[in-house]
Amino acid sequence: MILLDRVTKVYNRKSTALDRISLHVEPKEFVIVVGQSGAGKTTLLRLLTREEKPTSGKIVIGGVDYDKLKDRDIPLLRRKIGVVFQDFKLLPNKTVFENVAFALEIVGMGNREIRHTVPRVLEIVNLKDKENSMPSELSGGERQRVAIARAIVRQPKILIADEPTGNLDPKNAWDVIRVLEKINRYGTTVLLTTHNQDIVNKLKRRVITIEGGRIASDRANSEYKVA
Amino acid sequence: MANMKRLNTFRRICRTGMLNFVRNAWLAIAAIAIMTVTLTIILFSIVANATFANTIAQINDKIDISVYLNDSITEKQRKDLTERLKKLPNVRDVSYVSKNDALKKYRADNANKQSLLQAISETGNPLPASLSIDPVDPTKIDAIKTFLDNPENKALQDPQAGTSYSGERKVAIDNISHATRILQRVGIAAVLLFAVISVLIIFNTIQMAIFNRRDELTIMRLLGATTWYIRGPFVVESVMHGVISALLSIGFIHAVFVTASSALQASSLGLLDIGYSSTYFKGHFWQLLAMQLLIGVVISAVSSTIATRRYLKFKTSK
Numbered sequence: 001m002i003l004l005d006r007v008t009k010v011y012n013r014k015s016t017a018l019d020r021i022s023l024h025v026e027p028k029e030f031v032i033v034v035g036q037s038g039a040g041k042t043t044l045l046r047l048l049t050r051e052e053k054p055t056s057g058k059i060v061i062g063g064v065d066y067d068k069l070k071d072r073d074i075p076l077l078r079r080k081i082g083v084v085f086q087d088f089k090l091l092p093n094k095t096v097f098e099n100v101a102f103a104l105e106i107v108g109m110g111n112r113e114i115r116h117t118v119p120r121v122l123e124i125v126n127l128k129d130k131e132n133s134m135p136s137e138l139s140g141g142e143r144q145r146v147a148i149a150r151a152i153v154r155q156p157k158i159l160i161a162d163e164p165t166g167n168l169d170p171k172n173a174w175d176v177i178r179v180l181e182k183i184n185r186y187g188t189t190v191l192l193t194t195h196n197q198d199i200v201n202k203l204k205r206r207v208i209t210i211e212g213g214r215i216a217s218d219r220a221n222s223e224y225k226v227a
Numbered sequence: 228m229a230n231m232k233r234l235n236t237f238r239r240i241c242r243t244g245m246l247n248f249v250r251n252a253w254l255a256i257a258a259i260a261i262m263t264v265t266l267t268i269i270l271f272s273i274v275a276n277a278t279f280a281n282t283i284a285q286i287n288d289k290i291d292i293s294v295y296l297n298d299s300i301t302e303k304q305r306k307d308l309t310e311r312l313k314k315l316p317n318v319r320d321v322s323y324v325s326k327n328d329a330l331k332k333y334r335a336d337n338a339n340k341q342s343l344l345q346a347i348s349e350t351g352n353p354l355p356a357s358l359s360i361d362p363v364d365p366t367k368i369d370a371i372k373t374f375l376d377n378p379e380n381k382a383l384q385d386p387q388a389g390t391s392y393s394g395e396r397k398v399a400i401d402n403i404s405h406a407t408r409i410l411q412r413v414g415i416a417a418v419l420l421f422a423v424i425s426v427l428i429i430f431n432t433i434q435m436a437i438f439n440r441r442d443e444l445t446i447m448r449l450l451g452a453t454t455w456y457i458r459g460p461f462v463v464e465s466v467m468h469g470v471i472s473a474l475l476s477i478g479f480i481h482a483v484f485v486t487a488s489s490a491l492q493a494s495s496l497g498l499l500d501i502g503y504s505s506t507y508f509k510g511h512f513w514q515l516l517a518m519q520l521l522i523g524v525v526i527s528a529v530s531s532t533i534a535t536r537r538y539l540k541f542k543t544s545k
């Protein structure tokens with residue numbers, strides 16, 4: 001599903017963000033990427049969503065070889081990958097419903113189908129009763145679940161969550177993680193970055209540790225201790 | 228299915244563009260104002276050009292050729308010459324001005340110039356009789372000229388007074404043609420200048436609009452919106468500015484002609500028939516409106532397309 005082969009990203013001569021990263025993620029896997037701030041987690045995700053190009057190395061996602069990807073095909077790639085950000089990136093002047101519908105409008109779905117689809121996805125993230133709320137009226141955890149709903153409403157094969165619990169208190173963080181687990185059970189590959197030790201240890205999933213732009217460890221059913 | 232999606236997308240682009248148009252109304256004032264000025268100049272140039280052309284046509288109608296006759300020719304010779312002239316293809320009519328008629332006209336023309344009148348009365352009537360030829364097309368009088376220069380016909384003419392091919396009116400036509408050329412040049416220069424300023428201001432307006440909505444645009448891009456889904460609303464918004472400018476410029480010129488109509492009808496700049504401007508504008512209202520809309524839409528669509536290409540960065544950074 002996700003294949004990285006000796007991927008290197010250099011921003012300038014002094015700092016190498018990623019240094020020959022190679023990894024392979026199977027379909028329907030739940031992978032946690034951990035590491036200190038600045039270790040290269042976010043760079044890794046930005047390469048996967050094609051916000052940036054690698055300096056060298058090969059990336060293949062869902063059969064799409066990034067070397068052969070043209071700029072005008074990037075939108076089509078992004079439609080196949082759901083992305084969730086630490087800062088939610090919701091549109092503040094749109095309701096919960098409209099924020100989720102936005103992802104469907106972009107791909108040209110009809111209004112009737114949107115009205116049918118959005119409530120079902122909001123149900124998955126347990127926000128059915130908040131359809132008409134504005135993001136400002138929601139808690140952080142609720143906002144993040146809106147963002148997740150928007151990321152999965154197009155049924156992507158891969159969901160990338162970049163520190164989705166970074167701004168949340170433990171209770172809200174766990175609400176978000178439970179939703180991610182549920183989505184993974186439905187068959188979506190989940191790639192989660194976090195530095196929340198408690199979450200990593202309780203999830204008992206594959207953990208990839210990045211240090212200084214390199215993979216320091218890659219273990220199944222692993223735990224994570226901050227050094 | 229794919230067509231349905233395209234239609235949905237097209238509708239959404241238009242809807243978003245119109246919503247943004249309403250939201251950014253204040254931002255757009257400069258763009259609309261300058262484009263209105265540009266379109267008004269274009270419209271004014273066209274109407275003025277038509278007025279000048281009309282004046283030239285009117286004066287052409289009044290142009291005649293005067294052939295001064297030898298005092299010694301007989302009435303038969305004169306009538307014969309008239310008949311032969313009338314048979315020429317470019318001659319509409321030929322009329323005879325006798326020596327007495329010429330003298331009366333001279334006296335009337337110079338009623339307040341005593342010295343000239345005195346000179347005339349002292350010498351008897353020195354003015355020759357003439358034939359006044361009304362050509363169908365005053366710009367193509369070569370055939371008539373050749374005919375008159377024929378020695379047989381030349382003998383019938385006054386050897387001292389040369390044939391007058393247009394007299395004062397020729398000068399008037401030259402003046403108006405000259406003014407038309409200047410007007411056209413100034414018009415083109417002004418239109419180009421203001422079109423360039425319009426494009427720059429549209430650029431600026433779009434840059435501000437993009438800046439105001441940068442968060443939304445980032446999200447759209449991350450969610451996989453296509454280039455045109457992002458650009459489209461900006462182009463739609465800009466095209467609406469073009470449409471409004473076209474309507475304003477038409478309305479502005481219309482107001483000028485309606486409120487000033489009577490004043491314009493009454494006035495005239497020498498031979499220039501200003502009242503015709505109003506007639507022309509009313510007669511061609513729909514064509515002019517369509518043209519203004521077309522120009523407004525093209526200017527705004529082209530510049531907004533270029534501006535969005537420039538300010539929305541679609542390339543992935545290396």
